[in-house]
Amino acid sequence: MQERSWYVIQCKAKESFRAAENLENQGYRVFHPYIQVEKMRQGKIRLVDEPLFPYYLFIHLSDVADNWRPLRSTRGVLKLVSFGQTPVKVEDELISQLQERINPEPQDYLKAGDQVLIEEGPFKGLNAIFQSKKGEERVILLLNLLQKQQRLEVPVKSVKPLK
Incomplete structure (x- = not known):
């Protein structure tokens, strides 16, 4: 059995999913960690x-058994990360820890x-506190008006997080 190691591939801008798919289609084993995030679209x-x-x-x-040449011409792949002429190996333990810790729960x-x-x-220009979502298109906010917190329902596109 051939000794296999994990290596790092640098992808072209915004093409890491394409690179992973194309490498898997060629029979390579790939680990492409990703998370789900809520975004405004x-x-x-x-x-x-x-x-x-x-x-x-x-x-x-594998250093011996695998053909490394197709990597360079795979769509989405920029290069194999190397120091000089030596490709960078990643410890199996690190990959295992990453695979265990990937959180499938979406980030809000x-x-x-x-x-x-x-x-x-x-209420343009006023700060408020996010309370909850109401469907996909509306949110409920708490707004301080007249020394009291008022509930306010607005379209999600009219709200920007302050971070």
């Missing part, structure tokens, strides 16, 4: 997959208690 909050390490992925190769765009800025409507 076309006025709605959507789940988006984002690489944990933008521009990089890991590939499991807004969490209860987050400070937000209202960018549209009659």
